[in-house]
Amino acid sequence: MPKIHVLDKHTAELIAAGEVVERPSSVVKELMENAIDAGASAITVEIENGGVKSLSVTDNGCGIAREDVPVAFLRHATSKVRTENDLEAIGTLGFRGEALASISAVAKVELLTRTAEEVAGTRYVIEGGQEILCEDAGRPQGTTIIVRDLFYNVPARMKFLKKDVSESNSVAGVADRVALSHPEVSVRFLRDGKEELLTPGDGKLLSCIYTVFGRDFAKGMTPLDYTLNGVHVHGYVCKPTCGRANRTMQHFFVNGRYVKTRTAMAALEEAYKGAMMVGKFPSCVLHIDLPLETVDVNVHPAKIEVRFINERPLFDAVYHGTRSALQAAAPAASMSLPVKTPPVAPPGGSAAGREVPEQTRLYAGAPTAHTAVEQAARQELPDVPEGPSPRAGMPSRQAAPARTGAYAAGDTRPAGNLWERFLDDGNGPLSSGGAPAKPFAGGAGLRDGGSSYGRPLRVPDIQRTEEESGWAPPPQKAPSVKGEPADPLSAGPVSAPDKPTDEPAVRCLGEAFATYIIAQRGDALYFIDKHAAHERILYDRLKAAERSDAQLLLEPVSVSLSREEYAALIPELATLSQAGFEVEDFGGHSVLVRAVPMLLTGGDVAALIQEIAGGLASGRREITTDKLEWIYHSTACRAAVKAGDSTSEQERQAVAERILLSDDVRTCPHGRPVCFELTRRELEKQFGRAK
Structure with missing residues (x-):
């Protein structure tokens, strides 16, 4: 011994x-x-x-x-x-x-x-x-x-x-x-x-934020100054439209010390629920001042983590302070109403030709749900062309119902219930919060959307087809010559003599919850996750091309990054170019995006670049043998149709055929299942028709 x-x-x-x-x-x-x-x-x-x-x-x-x-x-x-x-x-x-x-x-x-x-x-x-x-x-x-x-x-x-x-x-x-x-x-x-x-060094936090993170980040922040139960929270939080793909831009300082606190993180993200889209995380630079005796900083070798005698006052102060800041930053809503005036007849005695006075704009101190929805719906309406649309022969989509991320001014939910829910969760992974977001305008070749900043520039002499968007049905197979075996991927169940011979092998029956496609093939029903399926289709198309085709943006998009993200992204510009992105160094921890892959039409280009940069900066991608493949994952996920988006019957049929007629497509690039099968016998057993 x-x-x-x-x-x-x-x-x-x-x-x-x-x-x-x-x-x-x-x-x-x-x-x-x-x-x-x-x-x-x-x-x-x-x-x-x-x-x-x-x-x-x-x-x-x-x-x-x-x-x-x-x-x-x-x-x-x-x-x-x-x-x-x-x-x-x-x-x-x-x-x-x-x-x-x-x-x-x-x-x-x-x-x-x-x-x-x-x-x-x-x-x-x-x-x-x-x-x-x-x-x-x-x-x-x-x-x-x-x-x-x-x-x-x-x-x-x-x-x-x-x-x-x-x-x-x-x-x-x-x-x-x-x-x-x-x-x-x-x-x-x-x-x-x-x-x-x-x-x-002028003592102004916003000046420091501007210097450290750049102009774009500072412009997206709104001030916060709130005191509750002896806890003073002051600093800046981001506007609901400036969410990021990760939590790297959340900075909390307790009594002047940088710390990582799950309590403040949870309170911040809870305050953004209903105001920020799902999958986005708020940014902040928050200083939290509280009595010294209520904090123990001697619990971690690097003093990054601290303990609080009572975490509930901290949660309440951050939560209510953030909501108050968002309410104060919400723009005043306006509503237009026509002003009725008595008709004035011209000298000829006819009322024709009279002018209607301009509409009167009424301003409210806080947005109303009706006004917010009406404004969002108007923004979603595409321009109506004068002549026939060049895409008239292509499957069309119904406009997705508008969703608003407006902050509800009358929301007075007690923070105590939220705090109890946070405790009941067992300190599990923090949720991103937020209501379902509006679908991409023009994303993945499915949406026509209105003109907006960062929308890709269409080249007139290039006609995009359904196949480019990933929604085209697979090419029709030529009839098998007598004596040759039929293609097992396209062969359907044998039809009875009295049935039409052109019935497709896969029949789309409908859609559930605007998320899952229900299709029938033979004696089985299939439930297909349309986002996962479309993501896999786009990923396969990106990966199959040696170099992804790029399309110029109407206006280049400037993307502000953190110092770590910027330093990690710049060496990978050649890899991004191979994936179809034209990105160049813009200085000041920013990059300029001039072109994106053809499949990535519309959408939040800045968010995708931030997501890629964040993954590279975190070090998770340093051991990846093929960074390009991971970029394809992110691009396909962003370009794919989202759960809740409206799709046409032709689009659903195309996805169902592409998935069910290809035995190699059963998971999305992230490993999630694309579909599952329910056979006729299993269904009959549920109704007692079979044993």
């Missing part, structure tokens, strides 16, 4: 350092938080080679006294906590006294500092936990810490670091979050000598 022994100091420090220092971004986070605790109003972060070769953090804070410099690198040495009572109400970002000791144990560290009272500053060098040098140095008030050769003495940790680009993006994300958490501090970030971020 191995004998128990005490580890030497160096080994123990390396193990302890692993809890604090995981990668360069964790070093930058600790140093920037120390700078804020020191009262800095300006912080500069510089990195080289992702921060592995070198990183430095410079501030203009109070500095460190000469006699305290060596002590600062000892473990559990801090100026922020003195007794155990101080742990009950922690008001600083740092408090453990482990950061500098952990960093110096796995890197070569140089510190330059000076206080306001000192004439000369101090230069201190420590490598691998061993003091090398301590001398006088000239510098202005504040502190600079330079970290070189991170993990030089821990090769096992070095091999787990990612590429320089990924590590740099992680550091940039830390700089962004620190800037958002303290807009009164000017944050400057330089990557390999190039400045990428410089916030004004």
Whole structure:
């Protein structure tokens, strides 16, 4: 049996350092938080080679006294906590006294500092936990810490670091979050000598949001300032029309500290239900201020997660604050009514030719359901052409009923019931919330829709067919020559002599819930998910083409991305081009989309690009052997008809034949089943006709 022994100091420090220092971004986070605790109003972060070769953090804070410099690198040495009572109400970002000791144990560290009272500053060098040098140095008030050769003495940790680009993006994300958490501090970030971020430090959160995320993101935000039960929530939430494909743009700060809290996340998304389409997630930059004694920040090594004594006041404050902000941001509805005037007869005595005065516009303080539906319906009406439509011979669709995402001003559901439901869910996956969204205008060749921003430009001399949209029935097979076996994919049940011979092998009986196609083939009924089926058809068509055909957009679409999404998407522009997207770098963490695949007509192009960029930035796609195939998945899903969309009988028949006459199509690209079978015998057993 191995004998128990005490580890030497160096080994123990390396193990302890692993809890604090995981990668360069964790070093930058600790140093920037120390700078804020020191009262800095300006912080500069510089990195080289992702921060592995070198990183430095410079501030203009109070500095460190000469006699305290060596002590600062000892473990559990801090100026922020003195007794155990101080742990009950922690008001600083740092408090453990482990950061500098952990960093110096796995890197070569140089510190330059000076206080306001000192004439000369101090230069201190420590490598691998061993003091090398301590001398006088000239510098202005504040502190600079330079970290070189991170993990030089821990090769096992070095091999787990990612590429320089990924590590740099992680550091940039830390700089962004620190800037958002303290807009009164000017944050400057330089990557390999190039400045990428410089916030004004004017104390205005919106200015910081504009600098970090760009103009388009800032324009889509609405202010929030709400206090309930001692919890003050202030910041910005996105407008219901600016939802995103993931939660990466949800930022919560509790007492100035960036945290991940499921309670605030759930409250935010619950507040958007009925206002944001399904599958979209709201964005926010919210500061939550509450009494220090009600929060425990000493529960996570990186202090990303916190615990609350009572989470319900937090949930209620975020929920009601968000709903109030959405109500305040809702545009005033208007209604047009004709003004009746007595007819004025012309001199000839006839009432013909009289003019009707213009309509009077009545404005209401809050939108009404009737007005919102009427306006949405008018927006859905396509322009009526003067002559015959070139698509007159193609199957048509009925206009889908308009749906509104308008926020109900009179909704006064108590947040208590929502909170109890959140608890009953067992903290399961958060739902996206929202009412069913309007179908794509012109999506996948099925919708004609009105002209809108970002709608694809139609080339006049190219006539699109049903086959391009994915809804065309399979080509008719030539009759089998006598003696040749019939094609098993197209052969139907043998018809009786007295029945017509041209009856299709697959017969579409109808549709259930505007989602499931009901079809009959032989002695079996089939229930087909039309979204999953159409998605699979489009995916197969995209994958079959060596290079997807692209169509120019009438107006290029500018897509604003987060820093991580932008850095992950730019190297994949060639892959997007192969998939049919013409995307170019637009600067300022934005890209410009000039063309999309032919199958992706209309729809939310920006949302699709954000979804692709988010998947690449999350790292889930780095191990994918074929990124192009994953892009095809996303494109087909966006272009496919949605559940609840109206489809014509010809379209349903085409999908049923394509699915049921092809034995290789049984799941969508995401693995969900496309259809299931109910045989005649199984049906008769339900009615007691068979045993």
